[in-house]
Amino acid sequence: MVYKSPRKVAVEVLNNVVGTKKPLKFALTENILSMFDKADRAFLLEVIYGVLRNLYYIDWLLEEFYKNREKLSMYTINNLRCAIYQLVFMHIPAYAVTNETVNIEKSFNGKPNVVNAILRNFLRKYQADEIFRITEQMQIDNKNLSVVYSHPEWLIKRWLKRFQLNEVRALLKANNEKPPITIAVKPEERQMIGEYFTQKGFKVSFSQHVASGLIIEGQGYEIRKTLKESPFFWIVQDEASQLVCFLLEPFEGACILDACASPGGKTLLTAALIKKGTIICIENNKKRLKNLQENIARVKKFLPDVEIQPILADICQISLKKHLDSLGFNTHKFDRIILDAPCSSTGVIRRNPDVRYRVNEQEIKRLSKTQKLMLENVSQFLVKNGILVYSVCSTEPEEGEEVIESFLQKHDEFSSIKKLRTYPHIDGMDGFFMGKLLRIK
Secondary structure (H helix, E strand, C coil), X not given: CCCCCHHHHHHHHHHHHXXXXXXXXXXXXXXXXXXXXXXXXXXXXXXXXXXXXXXXHHHHXXXXXXXXXXHCCHHHHHHHHHHHHHHHCCCCCHHHHHHHHHHHHHHCCCCXXXXXXXXXXXXXXXXXXXXXXXHHCCCCCHHHHHHHHCCCHHHHHHHHHHCCXXXXXXXXXXXXXXCCEEEECCHHHHHHHHHHHHHCCCEEEECCCCCCEEEEECCHHHHXXXXXXXXXXXXXXXXXXXXXXXXXXXXXXXXXXXXXXXXXXXXXXXXXXXXXXXXXXXXXXXHHHHHHHHHHHHHHHHCCCEEEEEEECCCCCCCHHHHHHHCCCCCCCEEEEEEECCCCCHHHCCCCCCHHHHCCHHHHHHHHHHHHHHHHHHHCCEEEEEEEEEEECCCCHHHCHXXXXXXXXXXXXXXXXXXXXXCHHHHCCCCEEEEEEEECC
16 A cells, blocks of 8 residues: 555554554554655654654643543544644644645544644644743643653653753753664774765764764665665664673674574674674564574675574573573583663663653563573573673663672672663763673682
8 A cells, every 4th residue: 555645654653653552663664664755754754753752742732722632533633743743843834734634634534623623723822932932931840841851750750869850851852862873884894884875975973982883874764775785794783782792892703692682783793793603692582583583694694604593492481501402502601691681671762762651660670570580591601701791771770780789699600890871861872781790600
C-alpha cells in the first residue's frame, strides 16, 4: 500500500506507539520510510519524533479545548497532537494544518467537525510565540518539568534526588534534542571513511572519545542508504556503546564472550579491534538472533581472521559449559567477557523517545534482579587476570552501580577497576553505565 500523506502515516504510527505501546523501532519500519521521497520522509520523521518528544506538553496545550476527550478515539487524539506540533513547533500555516487534519480525520471515519472546532478554538487563543512565553513563566516544580519536557514525573523525581535542578533540566533538554548519527569503523580506516562521506556531501567529524567513532550529520535515511552502498566495515553505534569495547581492552588472539549480543554492535566492533581471535555471542531470542546473524554476515568479509559464533541460549537458565560442549567448543573460559545487559533504556531516551512512556519503576526493579543473575552466571567463565565489562544504557543506579556492588560483596576473586557513567547533556553521547571488573584469583 502506498500512502499519499505522510501526515496520515504519522498518525497511524503514533497510534501504534502511544496507543498500544509498541516500540517505535518496530512501528516505524524501513518499508514505511521507503514509501516516501526525501522531503516527505523528513516531514514524517519530524512529526513523529517531535510529537513523542513533546507529548505531555502538547496534551497540556490541548486539554482546555476538549469537552469529552474520553469519547475521542486514539486516532483522533493523535491526529490533533500532530496538528498542534506542526502549528507550534514547525510554524506551518494554520489553514494548511487545519485542512489536512480535517481530511485525515475524514479518512479515519472520525470526528472532523470536532477536530475542526478544537483547532479553530486553539488558534483563536494561541500564537506560537505566546505559548512559549507562557511556558517560560511557569513555576518550576516536578509536575511542570514533566509537562514542559514531556518526561514522566516519577523519573524526574528520581533525577532530582541525585542531581541539582539545573542539571536535571539540562538532561531533560538533551533528551529532547535530535542526536547525531554515529558509526563505528576500523580505527585505521577512519580518516579514509571520513573523506568518503565528505565527498558524498555529508558533514563528518571524528569522535573525541573513541578512535573508531565517526559522527555524520544529515538525514538518517540518506546516511543509512549511503552506508549500505559503501565498501568498508561499519556499524551504526553511539560513542558510549563503542566505549564499552575499548574499556574491554581486547587484544589479538583473544577468546571473548558477548553474553547478550544482539544486534551485534559490540561483538562486531570488538572483532574489528582484535583482528584475529574467537568471539562467542549469545542471544536468547530467535528473532534477535536472526538479526545478529544478518549483521555478522554483512561484515564478516571484513573480519576474515575472527571466528564469530552466534548461539541461541539463555545465560540465566542454562549451563553455558554444557551448551558449548554440545556445539563442539573446547573452551569454557574466556579472556574477555562483555555483558551488555537488558535494561530500562533510560539512557537512550533521546534516540528512542517512546521509552519514557513505556518504562516504570517496577520494571527497573525487575530488571535489576535479572542483571544481577546474569552477572553471577557469566562471571564464572572468565580466566584469571581476565576482564569483564558490565554495561547498561540506563541512568538508574539499581541497574548500574548497585549491580556491581552487590556482585563484589559476594566475590572476593574479583576487583573493580573502573566505573564509568556517560550522559547526553555532559558528554554528548548516550547515557551508559560501565563497570570494568578484573578476576584476580
